[in-house]
Amino acid sequence: MANVAYVEDVVLVDRCLEGEEAAARELFRKHRARVHACLYRVLGGNRDMDDLLQDVFIQIFQSLKSWRAEASLATWIDRIAVRVAWRYLSHRKATPPTLELVEDAVTLSLVGPGSGAAGGARKAMAREGVRRLYAAMDRLPPAARVAFALHEIEGRPMAEVATLTGASVTATKLRVWRARRALEASAAKDPVLREMLEERDA
């Protein structure tokens, strides 16, 4: 039996292709949160996010006619989002990571649990870990970064990542492995990042 969502997608796309503005808004609102999350997890923040999201959806609406209804609409949209993120990473000027003193974070992490201050410290520590993770990812080639982010951070299966990036599963696994190795090398010199990656492995 055809998926109900699939039937709805076909009808929604048809309405969009008719130029129905309400349908375009519906499509935008239906997919915006997932697209935003995908871009955010690949890029690590909301910097330039407005332009990127707009770029993604403009591309979606302009190429909607090429959707063959073979893949799900969500997957097709995600492919466009990944392509936009990839291009953004490839063209943006390298921004040097603005790492703060590691010692401050370590001090925060040593505060024991049980107090409000400790909870706040943990949150700050987590935020710092994420910031350092993305700082390390900034040094990765876009292909490895996108594959790693989609698989390790977004939690998508390897085959899906391969579909979204247009690569083979083998190539995707290799990219993820290289990214992981590079991040582990960075973590060897950064206790906060190391702790974060170890927590993931645990």
Next chain:
Amino acid sequence: MSLKDRVQVEPLDDERWARIERGAVASVRPREARVRRSFAWAWGAGALAIAGVIGAVVLSGKSLRQAQEGKGTEPIVVATEAHGTKLAIDGATVEAAAETSFTVTRPNGAIDIELGRGRIELDVPHRADRAPLVVHAGDVDVIDVGTIFSVTRAEDVTVEVKEGEVQVARGGRIERVAAGQRWASPRIASATLAHAGSGSTTATTTTTSQTAIAIGTPKDQLARKHVATAPGGSGTNAVRSGSPPVRAERGTEGAESKDGASSGSDVIMDLAKAIKGEPVDPAVAVATPDFATYQAMMLHATGGTASQGLYGMARTKFAAGAAADAMQWLDAYLKRFPHGDEMEAVLWLRVRIRCQARIDDACRATAQTYLDRYPSGHRSHIAELVTNTR
């Protein structure tokens, strides 16, 4: 804890979303301009499949005109006894042998022949630019676009092709039968045979003339049906209206002839037969009549062609035995094309699907929807009876 849980997405505020949405939605343009680009690309790439779709679009334009021409065409009921007869329909010749009954309808310009019993031989000029001629014999559909062939319905269905080629569809399978070939089905279920009016007092078989050809409205037929089933009624009409009777009158054999009332289960059974016997309108003819082609029509064409595409999607699913899938597409049609040209066909196919297993509330609801929209429609007499079964 996974990295996904660690990387919390920082939400955007409503104002930012509104700005992004405005910018994105402003890029949406109607399809008219897009279609041209899409087809230009298709030609450039030389994509055969898309060429098929273009063919479909061209064909559908013509069939639309035909549908308009054929509007108001009423069912023709033919029943022969000792001698055969000949009938000309839209260039096609149907020669019926003796002891044959069939009904001809013209949904959207197509020719639908429901063969109740007997043998018909058809000479069909090439219909490449028109909707096909389809012969329904029980659960067998014979689809023709231009050939000479015959269909015989007795305890089994036999198709013999003299010239050209036909498609025979049964139970979701389609087979091609070429010139000189013969196709035969296994024995048909008695339920579908009953629709042919094999009872001794069925109007189509009990005329005193050798041939009964009748044209009329379903409402007339409904009224006549009630007359025919009244106690003491002869149940015979030399010329009668509409399609075959909804209930197979039982004459002196049934309880109805004795006390004027039949049991509820009989009515339900007969209704189910009547629903199944009522032809389902074919989808618009295209070069490759499969789901993908109709889907491409829907997504890459506008207006009437898009709605034809969506009906075609549902129709192909139904023909393939995927009734639940077909239902989803039909429901999508109702939302997408509330004033579509295929609406009557859509609403009837919903009745056919919902009522094929049993006459229940879901079935009655679809019949009511049909009736609300087409109170004088082609099948309103059946829909009305379905809604009255509660």
